[in-house]
Amino acid sequence: MQLRAELAPLDLLGRLVLLADTIVSILSILAAAWLVWIRPGWMTWGFFLYFFWFNPGQTYTYYAIFQSQPSLLLIEQCLDGLAAGAALGGLLIFALRFPESEPDPRWHRWAPLVPWLGAVMAALQLLAGANLFGVPTEGIAAASYIYSYGLNAVALALLLARRRTLHPRNEQRMRWVIAGCAIGLPTFIFAEICQTTGLLQNAWGMAPSQTALGSLYLVQGVLAYFVWTAVRRRRVISVVIPLRHGTLTTALTLALAIPVVFLHERIGEVREALLLPGWFWPLVVAPVALIALQRLHEVAVELADHAFNHAYHQARRGLEQAGHTMLEADNFATIDRWLVEAPVRHLRLTSAAVFRDVDGSLHRTMPAIGWAAASLRQLHPDLDAPVIECLTRRKPMRLLPQQWCHDGPSSEEQAPCLAVPVFGWAGQAIGLVLFGPHETGSDITPDERDMLQALAVQAGHGYDRVEKETLRHEVRDLRARLAVRAEAPPPPSSIEG
Secondary structure: OOOOOOOOOOOOOOHHHHHHHHHHHHHHHHHHHHHHHHHOHHHHHHHHEEEEHHHEOOOOOOHHHHHHHHHHHHHHHHHHHHHHHHHHHHHHHHHHHHHOOOOOHHHHHHHHHHHHHHHHHHHHHHHHHHHHHHHOOHHHHHHHHHHHHHHHHHHHHHHHOOOOOOOHHHHHHHHHHHHHHHHHHHHHHHHHHHOOOOOHHHHHHHOOOOOHHHHHOOOHHHHHHHHHHHHHOOOOOOHHHHHHHHHHHHHHHHHHHHHHHHHHHHHHHHHHHHHOOOOOOHHHHHHHHHHHHHHHHHHHHHHHHHHHHHHHHHHHHHHHHHHHHOOOOOOHHHHHHHHHHHHHHHHOOOOOEEEEEEOOOOEOOOOOOOOOOOOOEOOOOOOHHHHHHHHHHHOEOOOOOOOOOOOOOOOOOOOEEEEEEOOOOOEEEEEEEEEEEOOOOOOOOOHHHHHHHHHHHHHHHHHHHHHHHHHHHHHHHHHHHOOOOOOHOOOOOOOOO
């Protein structure tokens, strides 16, 4: 009796998911390699070793390819064990050294233990491969699975334990890594259990399809993206924002999929009951249904955004009110104060300062929150070019940590992270505003940057209005003086004797 292998049936959706897994795997490995290139060290090398092996790619394909070549299969099994040990050891190294690529002093004594933990994992994997020689290794294989899952849990526990001891800015970066691990590691482990063991089949009598498993593997790409963002950026936005957006997008997609399916079924029933010409459905029914679904999607997004992003909308309303107040201000000092205090209060920023054009130079105005100990009173084109460049580009510019620190706030938490230019009605540069990060240490988000830019536009219009009113009053005073002088009798002329 001969058995012939045949390809398992895979529909179009399954093939698309498989293609997506392959693409995400390649991009994730390239991202990990790029981190090693820009920030070489044990931290980035550890993450590269981990993701080189534990990625969304279809690693089990090699087993099928090498089935007919026993020697190659044996070599692959050995490399598999060594790679798994290096990968999990690399994950622990990354957990001990992120974010500064140096071992945490509080955990320094545990660093020498990491290679031994990885070696144990490699040994278990190699021993589990002895089944190729007829040795029963079911217990060893189970122990290797449990041990690998335990090392994943240890890595996540290390990240959680070290988060509280970090600088607020680095704590925000650590939150990105923790979120990525909390999402990616359990999902990947569950997919691996379903893919390589019969646990779910034995326990429940069924297992997820290949398409569902491929979708679960895709989630591992979240870990790569979050780590890539946290390593390459010295200051990050709050991780809650992308998590909230992703959750809302998924929820809305699922919520709208049900009406779409229901509508499709109802249209099919109505089409059978009504005797309408064939052109009526694509030219009339389809556009109406598309417009209705689009409007439903817009309403759902708006409701969800207002329900789950209440703080943003509250801050936006507060800054809009501040903008209206600045437009009606009657002096420069009032505009300076609102331009500084409103963003700090509504967005919870650590610092803000206005540098306004006074007699051709950019001078710091009062008040300046977070700048009490700063000696910088005036911006100079040569020394402060990274900040003044926003006036040349005519748009807000992000300031990286340590990119500009010319006698500004001495505290790292209050160092400016955004420079916003201020222009008048005619496009002339009036000044610029420097904003620090949030009190939590997170960076200013793109949405908040747009709000601050809109506030700066309102401030520029307010400055122009005050200047025009001031000039109008001066012209009126000069005309009054000239009128008085014209109406006054001429002084008596002296007669020469």
